[in-house]
Amino acid sequence: MPMDGAKTERLRETLAKYMAKKGLRSTEQRRLIVDTFFESPAHITIEELLANVRASDPKVGYATVYRTLKLLAESGIAHERRFGDGVTRYELADDEDEHHDHLICTECQAIIEFEDPRLEEIEQEIAERYGFEVQWHKHELYGVCASCQEKRNKKARNGRRK
Amino acid sequence: MPMDGAKTERLRETLAKYMAKKGLRSTEQRRLIVDTFFESPAHITIEELLANVRASDPKVGYATVYRTLKLLAESGIAHERRFGDGVTRYELADDEDEHHDHLICTECQAIIEFEDPRLEEIEQEIAERYGFEVQWHKHELYGVCASCQEKRNKKARNGRRK
DNA sequence: CTAAGTGCAAAAAGTTTGCATTCCG
DNA sequence: CGGAATGCAAACTTTTTGCACTTAG
DSSP states (O other): OOOOOHHHHHHHHHHHHHHHHHTOOOOHHHHHHHHHHHHSOSSEEHHHHHHHHHHHOTTOOHHHHHHHHHHHHHHTSEEEEEOSSSOEEEEEOOOTTOOOEEEEETTTOOEEEEOOHHHHHHHHHHHHHTTOEEEEEEEEEEEEOHHHHHHHHHHHHHHHHO | OOOOOHHHHHHHHHHHHHHHHHTOOOOHHHHHHHHHHHHSOSSEEHHHHHHHHHHHOTTOOHHHHHHHHHHHHHHTSEEEEEOSSSOEEEEEOOOTTOOOEEEEETTTOOEEEEOOHHHHHHHHHHHHHTTOEEEEEEEEEEEEOHHHHHHHHHHHHHHHHO
16 A cells, blocks of 8 residues: 555556556556665665565566566656666656656665755756757766765874874 | 877876876877877767777777776866766867856767856855765767758658648 | 557667777887 | 786677467456
């Protein structure tokens, strides 16, 4: 029994509509994978999701998770993300008009989400400048997070003391 | 004889310094690969660069291009980019304080570069808000370019006429 | 029934790496 | 000379696909 917020609810509807339109079927595996995905933290990989799914049903195959995630992406309720470490990650779509972006720590791989409406405005303006019709965007700042900076400083102090 | 602008000149120096510091050697292959890279359009793939390099010296191996590009990235004179189509692309670094970002057409794969100083400012502000030390960023708008929109409209008109 | 979905295993597609050989400094 | 660099091929990693079997509608 997945605990569904208003947002989740809306996404489920979107998915149902998409599947109906395309004549796709609701199977036990798909329901399980989708439910598990909805309960998972953002930026999950296929591998991770598969592990979670197998906790409920060990017989589910990698390919099914792979294909279901593709389906979610096509239907627009999930986004594929590649943060440059070679794996594809998935996250639930945002609401119609809100988007968030990411800060990615290059030391501990932490992913922090942020949001700023001004960025959206400027992006829109740029797109117009080029007659470009934006479908989605990717905005990622790579660097060192606060806690890794601290660790780094601590290490420096210890090194000196020795 | 590569035609070097002021920017290229500076990047070459940076590379030379980096190699000296690390005790790396200047080989015939590296010189050829680097020169070819400097003359290539932005966002080139290893495969493409290899083809261009082999036009001058067919014996150069994939791994050498791969490792040289890694070297350029480490030295800071080139950037690795992944635009989500599974291949890694490389482009020459920008000057110290100017950065550009990308518009990527999901139909014709065209890559358009843009630049807006306001984005830099806001990013900096966001990073500070999270105590984050930015090393580099990625800002890409995916969508349909002007010319593909036209094609699309044309097709729609023809379809209707038929 | 029958077309869509599943699971498995094999195929692709790219990226990395080990190693014998070559060659820069 | 001696350690770096190269080229080849093999190893890896992750994504994608073919196919025989199962199942939702």
